[in-house]
Amino acid sequence: MNAAPLVKMEMISADINLALAGLIGFGFGFMLERAGFGSAIRLTGQWYGKDWSVFRVMFTAIVTAMFGIIILESLDLISGEAIYINNTYLYPQIGGGLLMGAGFVIGGYCPGTSFVALASGKLDAIFYILGLMFGSFVFAEAWPLIESFASKGNLGKITLPQLFDWSPWMVGFLVLLIAIVGTWGANYLEKKFT
Amino acid sequence: MQNESIQRQPYWSNTVAGIGLGLVLLAAYYIAGRGLGGSGALARSTAAIAFLFAPEHTGGMSYFSRYFEEGKIIMSDWLVFQVIGVFLGGLFGALTAGRFGKSVDKGKRISNGQRFFFASIGGMVMGLGARLARGCTSGQALSGGATLAVGSWAFMLALFAGGFLTAYFVRRLWI
Numbered sequence: 001m002n003a004a005p006l007v008k009m010e011m012i013s014a015d016i017n018l019a020l021a022g023l024i025g026f027g028f029g030f031m032l033e034r035a036g037f038g039s040a041i042r043l044t045g046q047w048y049g050k051d052w053s054v055f056r057v058m059f060t061a062i063v064t065a066m067f068g069i070i071i072l073e074s075l076d077l078i079s080g081e082a083i084y085i086n087n088t089y090l091y092p093q094i095g096g097g098l099l100m101g102a103g104f105v106i107g108g109y110c111p112g113t114s115f116v117a118l119a120s121g122k123l124d125a126i127f128y129i130l131g132l133m134f135g136s137f138v139f140a141e142a143w144p145l146i147e148s149f150a151s152k153g154n155l156g157k158i159t160l161p162q163l164f165d166w167s168p169w170m171v172g173f174l175v176l177l178i179a180i181v182g183t184w185g186a187n188y189l190e191k192k193f194t
Numbered sequence: 195m196q197n198e199s200i201q202r203q204p205y206w207s208n209t210v211a212g213i214g215l216g217l218v219l220l221a222a223y224y225i226a227g228r229g230l231g232g233s234g235a236l237a238r239s240t241a242a243i244a245f246l247f248a249p250e251h252t253g254g255m256s257y258f259s260r261y262f263e264e265g266k267i268i269m270s271d272w273l274v275f276q277v278i279g280v281f282l283g284g285l286f287g288a289l290t291a292g293r294f295g296k297s298v299d300k301g302k303r304i305s306n307g308q309r310f311f312f313a314s315i316g317g318m319v320m321g322l323g324a325r326l327a328r329g330c331t332s333g334q335a336l337s338g339g340a341t342l343a344v345g346s347w348a349f350m351l352a353l354f355a356g357g358f359l360t361a362y363f364v365r366r367l368w369i
Contacts, residue, residue, distance in 0.1 A: 005227025025279020033287025035211035060212025088345030096327025101356020107316015112232030116284030135321020143257035
């Protein structure tokens, strides 16, 4: 029997799980800080081709966690079915992604990094977070108008391996290839723009 | 207020920070069976604050009903604890690297006031976008990306497209 996810297999209690959430968050915040993502200057360098750190760190993290899950699953150390997979709602996710990209350049942070910026003493992060809360409130108020669009393109919990009918390894190596080619391209563009 | 006792350390390389971040994400899946999040806890907190000021109105908002249980907003949530951890981890990171200090991150051509204004606007746009996409850069791009969710990859492509398309029009803010 799979031993993980620990909380789903009742290896740890719900209370321990909450405490560990704090610890996991601590690691997340620490890594974001060390990556330099508590700085809006560094983060927004991405959008002007000067600093591709956002792309490189994000893809390195995705490749690491992705292969971690694939390997643990193939060794029967984690249950793939018990892991939460995001639901796909194609249109609102594309719409939301475009909005978030625009908001990222205007506001300088993304939600996770804004907490690290706040913790680093960045005063602009306070305004960003207040904006974020206001945006969430406006969204909730407007929900009756948004709901139908927000539910469009519902494909359920579908993954790329299921969509293409490939093995996770195959898709994993494709993602790795995108990450390597992307990094190579990013390094080239960085030299060209600076 | 710059912490002078600790010398300012350089950032970690993209590879080292990326692998570290990936291992934290893997730990989240191994322990809790779920990925990392940034915006969900804030939406929940927003509901809690709104409830404090206008309990009847907030209780009637159908979108916020997901955060209620028996007429109360539940704050002992996984993402809430995780976000508190993010703040503390960021604080520890900034202090130990000599990067803690009161400052404003902005381009050279705008004032602090202008930066605060645009930070609020950008935050608001991202607040709307994150709710619409059912997650943000952490919950969708990073976590959904690692679990190869189709919609999360569509989100990620859209996010990069949205960023690059907008960058030119707001270049005065940063360069």
